Amino acid sequence: MCLVYPVTAPQPVAPGQCKTGEHALRKTLLLSLGLVAAVSAPMASGQAPPALVQVEQVRSAALARNLPLSGRVHSRNDADMSMTLAGELKWVLEPGTEVAAGDVIAELDQLPIELRKLELEHLVERERINVNYLDKELQRLRQLREDNNASERMLDEGSMQRDASRMDIRSLEARIDQVNDELRRSQLVAPYAGVIAERHKEAGEYARPGDVIARVVDPTHLELRFEIPVVYQKRISRGQLVNFAAQGSQLLGDTPQSFQARIRTIIPTANANSQTFQVRADIDTADTGAVLTGQLVNLQLSMASADTSLQVPRDAIVLRGEGKFVFRIGDDDTAHKVVVTVGEGAADWVSVNGDLSPGDWVAIRGLERLRDGQTVNRQGS
Template sequence: MFASQYKRALVTALVASAVSFSQLVNAAQPVTVEPVSQGQLTSQLAVNGTLHGKRDMIITAGVSGRLHYVAEPGLEVAQGDVLVRMDTLPLELEKARQLEMLKRARVNLRFQKQELARLTELAKTSSAAASQVDKVQNAHDLVLSDIALAQVELRVIEDQLNRATVTAPFSGIISKRYHRAGRDVSRADELLNLVDIHQLEARLYVPVKYLSYVRTGQSLPVSAGNLDAPQTTTAQVSAVIPATDPRSQTFEVRAMLDQPGESENQQHWAVGQLVDVSVPLAASNRALLVNRDALILRKQGIHVVKIDASNTATQIPVTVGQGQGQRVAITPKPSHQLIAGDRVAVRGAERLTDGQEVEVQN
């Protein structure tokens, strides 16, 4: 009797346990979901660049002669300020000589005109030979040519006098002086290095395999200095030069630094300074992107769990591509569909099976 009651109680407990287990298995599992997005993955290529003045130039002597004044290195100049002044005394003397030559030619011209007019009248009455008229006419024309040549020579001297004073073509600073005042130089000799400190340009060299990622007008982050207090700004790509260096297999990119505001220090950056430049590399194709936490790794492969409108789970096998931060690109395997906007589980999906109901908690 006692044994029979014990068996009935044991059977009842086993049945209750089975029912409870079945209810537990079939209960909706709580999950956290995020939508699938579509976009381009971007990464950053860190390269080094060097700052240059946009209009940096070497000032040469305007004319041959002796230097009378040469600006000092470190002098900040404005556009139009005098940088070089040559000794103009030899040119002024040459100008005076040409003026006298022109004066003499004009006096001679006046005489030749009178002589030509007199002989022309005499030739009408056969009182003067035609050869005499031709001779005076020739002398008259030569004097006119001498006057024209003297006028051209005066223009040349005026141009040399203007070139004897070299002014700054733009505002900047003198970084180097090659010759001091008192030295005789020729016209092609280098005298000063004028640096543009107001329009700085970063020049960097990027591996040629990234040529398709860089375009004119692109914004590049620029930084320099120590890690505790870095100097940062942005630069706009002004030129992409698709000429590859055979050794380094790189091409040159030039980017103009943003102009500092009135409250910023104009000397924050220096010409010749090394800077760190981040070149954004955006993938050309748009891909499906999911949170890395949505990936379920198994021996048979990788899948994500799609949660449909009725909160039912479906396993979608995927191929994983490149990633950036918490986002990763995926491609559904053939015969499986996943589009942008679909929900995938990012929490609580490890034990979900196809067709299982879930409870979305977000």
């Protein structure tokens, strides 16, 4: 800094004022030199005023990374229902119809089956009449045998005919049971509560055994299915929570609503092409009304590392020409530059290697003009 002082021409001084003027001039010069020294002292020493910084502690923890994945919502009860009999469909419920467990979804024309049942019942009645007749005939033969008017052979033949007729009745009754089973199977029954999602056959169409008639979906018991790379197999476990949100809502300008699912099943079989394995997670029943079966979702899966590492906030890392470093704030509120090697990161934290210990304070704000050895005023400690 250059100081310029105005110089004035000497004024005439009376003989009695000479010493007094010299004394005043000398005093003014000494005061000016003191001001110059006061202004130049801080600049000459190179000291900067204390910097205002925000700080955060170094931590030692396992690095938890959020793995972004895509998945799809599925119902735990989702089946294509088919008939086990052939016949003409009498009626089929419409798509969207809610059904309870045991409700009839579709029904075949039962008239041909009922006619066969009626025929068998008539045959049973006829055989019962025949059995009654043979019982009476056998009693007469026994009376004749006691009087020696009938041979033992005739008695045996009568007994055999009566027993054979009884067996015919049992066979006919078994056939009636079979027809009753056909009548039962001529009705397609919902095995669980749900909704008719699809109808593949209409009333009047001929259905063969195995033909899909309708699809029934349970909308209340939902699960999330997604694929995970095999390299993360050891980092997930049953019972782990998964955060997910439906795809597409952001296109309407809406903030996607977040839901949670809990991992129930880990299928330990890798896909040979994608090198992934499937995971299934149960969706909370309270959230089942907000997502639909078949809906695509984005999910975040927390993948915790097995090993712990030193971690600092991302904002603590300073990138300059001499490398990457952080400012450790000592107990005397002095900043010390520590060179670090940056590793993996998750969210706002990164793992580092350097001369740091858990619990050390590092600066995260006010780093722009901070210098090694500078005194700081900390915030956030």
